[in-house]
Amino acid sequence: MSLLFFYIFAAIAIAGALGMVLNTRNTVASALSLVLTMVALGGVYVLLEAYLIGALQILVYAGAIVVLFLFVVMLLNLRQPDFSPQRQRVTKIAAAVIGVLVLLQFLQLIHGAFGAPAAIPEGFGGYRQVGTALFTDYVLAFEATSLLLLAAMVGAVILAKRKID
C-alpha cells in the first residue's frame, strides 16, 4: 500500500519538476509546478518515516519559499522570451550531456542493492526525537543557523532597498 503511494508521489514530483523546467512561457505556472513537486516530496518524506521533515517541507517550501517566488514574479511583471536564439543549440547539448552524466552517476550508486533498512525505534523521525537530537548534539549548528537567518534577512532588506543612504 505504501509502495503504491510512493510511486504516485514520485510520478507527481517528476511531472512537477518537468513542468517547471520545460514551461518557457509562463513563470507563474513554473512556480506552481514547483509547489506540486514540493508537496509530493513531503508525502515521500512521510513514507520514509521522516514525519517532522515532511511537515516542515510543506510549511517552509510550499508555504513560504514558493510564495516568495510567486510574489517576486508578479511584482516584476515579466514579458520576455526565455531562450535567446543564438547559442541555444550549444547550451541544450551541453545541458543534455551533463544531465545524463548526473543521472548515470546516481544509477551507478544504486546498482549494488543497499539491503534491508535497519530496524527503527518507536517514534523515529517524530518531533520528540528530532528535537532532542537538535537541542543536544547539534545545538551549536542550530544556533549558527539563527545567525545565518539574521544575516540573510538584513542582506535581503539592504539589497532590495531602493537607495542605500
Place this chain on the structure above:
Amino acid sequence: MVPIEHAIALSGILFAIGTVGAITRRNLIVVLMSIELMLNAVNLALVAFSRLWGNLDGQIFVLMVIVVAAAEVAVGLGIVISLFRNRESVNVEDVSLLKW
C-alpha cells in the same frame, strides 16, 4: 515499505532535471527555482539514507539544508529585484559582465 533504492533513484532524477533547468533556462527566477529543486533532491537522498541506517543525523542535516535554502532564496530574490530595477531584465544573458 518503500525500497531505499527507488527513493535514491527519484532523488537522482530530480537532481538531473534541476541541473538541466539551471543550465538551459535564461530566466533568473527559474534558475533559482531549479537550484531549489536540486536542494530538494539532496534532501530526499539524506532522508532515504537516514531511514536506511536508522540514524537521525540525516534528518538534522535536512533541517539545516532547509534553513540555508530559505536564506538563499531571500538573498537571491533581493538580488533579482535590485537587478530588475537597474537593468529592466531578469535574463542571465544581460548580466554576463563577469563572464570571460
